Structures are given as structure tokens and as C-alpha cells.
Amino acid sequence: MSGKIESSRKTLSGAYQVILSVDCVVFGYDENDKELKILLIKNELEEFKGKWSLLGDILQSKETLEEAANRVLQFRTGLEDVYLEEVQTFSKPGRHPLGRVITLAYYSLIKIDDYELNVAKLDLEARWFNIKEIGELAFDHNEILAVCHERLKQRLREQPVGFSLLPRHFTLKQLQNLYETVLEVEFDKRNFRRKLKNMDVLMEKDGIQQDVAHRPAKLYAFDYDKYETLIRKGRHFAI
Amino acid sequence: MSGKIESSRKTLSGAYQVILSVDCVVFGYDENDKELKILLIKNELEEFKGKWSLLGDILQSKETLEEAANRVLQFRTGLEDVYLEEVQTFSKPGRHPLGRVITLAYYSLIKIDDYELNVAKLDLEARWFNIKEIGELAFDHNEILAVCHERLKQRLREQPVGFSLLPRHFTLKQLQNLYETVLEVEFDKRNFRRKLKNMDVLMEKDGIQQDVAHRPAKLYAFDYDKYETLIRKGRHFAI
DNA sequence: ACAAAAGTGTTTATTATACACCCATGT
DNA sequence: ACATGGGTGTATAATAAACACTTTTGT
Numbered sequence: 253m254s255g256k257i258e259s260s261r262k263t264l265s266g267a268y269q270v271i272l273s274v275d276c277v278v279f280g281y282d283e284n285d286k287e288l289k290i291l292l293i294k295n296e297l298e299e300f301k302g303k304w305s306l307l308g309d310i311l312q313s314k315e316t317l318e319e320a321a322n323r324v325l326q327f328r329t330g331l332e333d334v335y336l337e338e339v340q341t342f343s344k345p346g347r348h349p350l351g352r353v354i355t356l357a358y359y360s361l362i363k364i365d366d367y368e369l370n371v372a373k374l375d376l377e378a379r380w381f382n383i384k385e386i387g388e389l390a391f392d393h394n395e396i397l398a399v400c401h402e403r404l405k406q407r408l409r410e411q412p413v414g415f416s417l418l419p420r421h422f423t424l425k426q427l428q429n430l431y432e433t434v435l436e437v438e439f440d441k442r443n444f445r446r447k448l449k450n451m452d453v454l455m456e457k458d459g460i461q462q463d464v465a466h467r468p469a470k471l472y473a474f475d476y477d478k479y480e481t482l483i484r485k486g487r488h489f490a491i
Numbered sequence: 492m493s494g495k496i497e498s499s500r501k502t503l504s505g506a507y508q509v510i511l512s513v514d515c516v517v518f519g520y521d522e523n524d525k526e527l528k529i530l531l532i533k534n535e536l537e538e539f540k541g542k543w544s545l546l547g548d549i550l551q552s553k554e555t556l557e558e559a560a561n562r563v564l565q566f567r568t569g570l571e572d573v574y575l576e577e578v579q580t581f582s583k584p585g586r587h588p589l590g591r592v593i594t595l596a597y598y599s600l601i602k603i604d605d606y607e608l609n610v611a612k613l614d615l616e617a618r619w620f621n622i623k624e625i626g627e628l629a630f631d632h633n634e635i636l637a638v639c640h641e642r643l644k645q646r647l648r649e650q651p652v653g654f655s656l657l658p659r660h661f662t663l664k665q666l667q668n669l670y671e672t673v674l675e676v677e678f679d680k681r682n683f684r685r686k687l688k689n690m691d692v693l694m695e696k697d698g699i700q701q702d703v704a705h706r707p708a709k710l711y712a713f714d715y716d717k718y719e720t721l722i723r724k725g726r727h728f729a730i
Numbered sequence: 731a732c733a734a735a736a737g738t739g740t741t742t743a744t745t746a747t748a749c750a751c752c753c754a755t756g757t
Numbered sequence: 758a759c760a761t762g763g764g765t766g767t768a769t770a771a772t773a774a775a776c777a778c779t780t781t782t783g784t
Contacts, residue, residue, distance in 0.1 A: 257548050257563065257566050257567075258548050258549040258551070262535060262536060262537070263589065264510060264587075264589045264590045264592065267510045267549050268510070268549060268550065268551055268552050269508040269509060269510055270508060270509065270510075270511050270550065271503060271506045271507070271508055271509075272509050272511065272593060296501060297501060298501070309496050309497050310497040310506050310507060311507065311509065311582075311593075312497075312507055313507050313584070313591065314584055315584070316582040316583055316584070317580050317582040317593070318582075324496065327496050328496075338579050338580065340577055341556050341577065341580070341595060343550075343555045343556040343557075344555055345552070345553055345554070345555070348503075350502065350503045351503045352552065353503065354511060354550075354556070356580060423763090424763090424764090425762080425763075440747075440748070440749080441763090441764085441765095442748095442749085442764090442765070442766080443746075443747065443748085445764085445765085446746095446766095447746090450745095461763095464755085464756085464761085464762080465755075465756050465757070465760080465761065465762090466754080466755055466756070466760080466761040466762045466763075467753070467754035467755045467756090467761080467762065467763050467764085468754085468755070468762095468763085469762080469763060469764085470763085470764090662736090663736090663737095664735080664736080679774075679775070679776080680736090680737085681737090681738070681739080681775095681776085682773075682774065682775085684737085684738085685739095685773095686773090689772095700736095703734090703735080703782085703783085704733080704734070704735090704782080704783050704784070705733075705734040705735040705736075705781080705782060705783070706734080706735060706736050706737085706780070706781035706782045706783090707735095707736085707781085707782070707783095708735080708736060708737090709736085709737090
């Protein structure tokens with residue numbers, strides 16, 4: 253490795269340049285199958301014929317990386333204002349067969365129902381995959397997926413991000429199912445509910461669950477103001 | 492923002508390219524003054540005359556970003572194998588006055604004593620600054636510093652990274668001082684020691700503190716094997 | 731003998747865990 | 758009436774927090 257330091261120069265002319273891309277692991281939670289899913293598209297490069305890829309694109313000149321990631325999400329899902337978090341770079345010199353492309357991995361959480369509403373309009377070649385049944389992806393996307401999945405699990409335990417995967421109104425059982433599925437653990441129903449009640453970050457909604465063949469459950473929504481109050485008190489969200 | 496998606500193309504020719512740099516917030520802990528310090532160098536661009544900068548450089552063709560960050564650290568401090576963590580990108584189009592330069596922020600933890608040993612050899616224009624007395628830096632480096640400082644505090648609470656800021660052998664008081672300085676809180680001595688004892692991640696060393704005008708304290712070192720055992724048991728390091 | 735920091739236990743409050751039954755609804 | 762999931766409380770264990778004195782060393 254060279255020990256030379258380039259930034260001592262007073263001009264940028266001739267400096268080594270790269271193509272920067274963003275790749276986004278789009279997570280969705282399927283309540284029927286109780287599965288965590290990710291959205292993939294067919295890759296178009298000869299080198300990766302038949303393989304699936306994460307949603308990505310090359311950074312454009314007038315946007316930040318986060319804006320690029322949002323643009324990709326908007327284009328591929330029709331959704332705006334989705335939860336998006338930068339994860340890390342993948343910069344091995346050989347990771348792209350056609351040249352030096354360095355990618356920034358993001359993960360995103362979307363309400364799978366909202367997405368389904370947009371599919372018809374978008375005429376997509378995208379598909380949802382159960383995260384447990386992902387084969388070999390293009391590029392280093394399996395590695396990116398693994399890192400993002402790990403990050404999601406970590407965040408889910410310490411930040412109120414899970415609500416981004418559920419409909420706006422949900423039952424406590426749905427919330428518990430989500431946590432159990434993604435974290436691959438089981439929680440005691442009473443303790444889980446007590447924990448939520450003690451943190452006091454949910455608001456009760458008026459309606460109740462519809463069309464179920466048993467006692468309908470109460471509906472809740474995440475209450476951001478209550479969450480801020482929790483944080484102001486120096487407490488943390490934790491499951 | 493354009494809604495076009497470029498990655499559908501089957502070639503990279505003509506794609507928008509950028510200069511990628513790494514910038515590293517180098518933290519050191521000064522035991523005498525009980526201060527968290529960072530290492531800065533004089534900026535050389537006309538636009539930032541007299542301002543100080545983080546340690547950085549432009550990514551070269553055959554290295555990863557992490558390798559670039561290590562190269563910068565090696566060049567500027569003479570140290571290898573220092574703790575280094577990727578934090579986040581800074582990609583606003585106008586952040587560099589001479590062109591589109593996107594930077595990857597890292598933070599690094601070094602043993603300030605080791606560094607001092609190397610200063611003579613290196614003939615550096617670098618200086619340590621108390622993190623509480625940082626003025627206006629070049630570029631968006633104040634923002635980068637703030638984000639990295641926040642990240643350090645967070646890591647210090649949940650990961651055994653603090654030991655990278657202390658000499659290999661340290662007293663429990665030194666460790667507590669470090670935590671109190673960086674986190675800006677105070678801990679009860681007995682509770683702090685009990686917590687460390689219960690986690691069982693330290694090994695006792697044979698020697699004792701030298702040249703102090705009071706009862707000399709026992710010396711300890713971080714024990715990575717014990718830490719791994721802790722993790723294997725499903726427990727976490729936390730202060 | 732004095733100064734200065736090292737080292738050490740107990741009590742109390744808080745939080746986490748384990749565990750089982752009755753309730754409301756649709757069929 | 759029965760099947761299905763909804764909803765609730767208590768006892769115990771583990772962890773965190775608050776708090777003060779004796780010990781060892783150098784001067």
C-alpha cells in the first residue's frame with residue numbers, strides 16, 4: 253500500500269475517481285406468512301445472468317447519497333418517506349466486473365400493504381423473497397444483505413423502527429409476531445405487553461380488528477410524541 | 492430530482508464519477524488533564540487558510556476505504572492496528588470548494604502515549620486539541636466531528652472500545668476516569684468496580700502502580716478471551 | 731502523624747422473568 | 758356449544774443504585 257498522502261495537494265485535477273452507487277435492502281413484513289421479506293429485481297448484466305439484485309443505482313451529480321437512495325425507492329416502489337438508514341460502504345476493488353464501483357448500502361423498511369397498492373401502476377419486474385430463501389445474488393449483494401439484516405435486528409431491539417413494517421394501526425399480537433419473526437426469538441405475551449405499556453409509546457385507536465373468527469383485538473398506533481417524551485426523560489426504547 | 496435509473500444500463504461508460512476521500516477523527520485520552528482530545532492538521536487549501544482539518548486523504552485505485560483510512564493513520568501517527576470504525580458518508584454536492592468530493596468519516600482510538608513516542612520521528616504539523624476547545628474547522632469537519640463524537644459515546648457504553656484509549660495496563664480508577672470524561676457523567680466507585688468484576692473481562696496483572704504518593708493501585712488489562720466468553724454466554728458488555 | 735487515594739458490603743428500589751386462567755366473538 | 762385468539766396479575770429472581778468506612782503507602 254502506498255504511503256503517499258494526496259490531500260496535501262492544492263488541486264483536485266487528476267485525482268483518482270470512482271463511480272459511487274447506492275444499494276438498498278428493502279425489508280417488508282408479511283403478516284400472513286409471518287415472514288420477513290426483501291424486494292429484489294432481476295439483474296441485467298451479462299455477467300450475472302439470471303441472478304437477482306438489490307435495488308440500486310449510480311449516484312447523480314446534484315444529489316446526496318441519501319437522496320439517491322430515496323430516488324431508487326421512489327422509482328421502484330412508488331413510495332416516499334420510507335424509513336431509510338445508511339449502513340456501510342462496500343469498496344473492494346474487484347466487486348463490480350465492469351469497473352471501480354463503490355457502493356453505499358442502505359436498508360429500508362416499508363409497509364408491504366402500501367407497496368402492494370402501487371404494484372399495478374408500476375409494472376415491475378421486482379419480487380418479494382422470504383429472507384430465509386435467498387439464493388446467490390449478483391455482485392456482493394449476499395454480503396450486503398447479511399450486514400443489513402444484522403443491522404435491522406440490532407435496531408429493532410433498541411429503536412422504534414418496527415412500526416415502519418406494520419400498517420398504521422395494528423394489534424399487540426401483530427407487533428409481537430413481527431418482533432418474534434425478525435429477531436427469531438419468542439416473547440411471553442404478558443411481559444411483552446407490559447413492556448410496551450410501561451414505555452407508553454402507543455396510542456389506542458377507536459376501531460377494533462375486523463373479520464376475525466374470535467374476539468377482535470384492540471388497535472394501536474405508534475405515538476411519536478409519546479416516544480419523544482420517553483427520550484426526554486432519559487429512558488430508552490427497548491424490546 | 493431525476494427519476495431515471497441508471498443501473499439498468501449494461502455498461503458503465505460515461506457514468507458520473509466522483510472523488511472519494513476518507514476523513515478520520517483520531518481520539519486520544521489525556522490522563523493528566525482528564526481530557527478527550529482529537530488530532531488535527533493544518534489545512535493547505537487557500538480557501539481554508541489557517542483552519543485545521545481532520546486527517547484525511549483521497550481513495551487510491553487499489554485499496555478499500557478502510558485501507559485508505561489505515562494508510563492515513565499510519566502516515567500521520569506512525570501507528571498500525573489502531574481501532575477504526577466507519578461512521579457515515581458526507582456527500583452534499585457543495586461540501587468541497589474544488590469539486591465533487593464525497594467523504595467517508597471514520598473515527599479511530601489511539602493510545603496517546605504510543606503516539607507521543609512516534610512524534611519525534613514523524614516531524615509532524617499535527618496537534619492535539621481538547622475536544623471542548625475546537626474552533627471552526629475546514630470543510631464540514633465540525634459536523635463530521637460531532638457525528639463521530641456521538642458515535643464514540645454510544646460505542647463506549649456498549650462495546651469494550653475504551654481500552655483502546657488507555658495504556659495496556661491500567662488501574663480501575665484510570666478506567667473510571669476515562670468513562671467519566673468521555674461520557675460526561677459520574678459513576679459510583681463501588682458500583683463501577685462491581686460491574687467490571689461481574690462482567691469478568693479484565694485480567695489482573697502482576698505489577699502495581701509506580702511512583703504515586705499513596706497506596707499504589709492494582710494494574711489490569713483487557714482480556715479479549717474473557718470478553719468472548721461473556722458474549723458466548725449471550726451477555727453484553729455495558730457500562 | 732498525616733495526606734491521599736485504594737479497596738471493600740449491605741440495604742433498597744427497580745426491572746425482568748416465569749407462569750395460567752377467564753373473556754369475547756364467530757361459526 | 759365450541760373453537761380461537763384476546764386479555765389480564767402475582768410471585769420470584771436478578772440487576773441497579775445509593776451510601777461510608779478502613780487500609781495501604783509516601784512524605
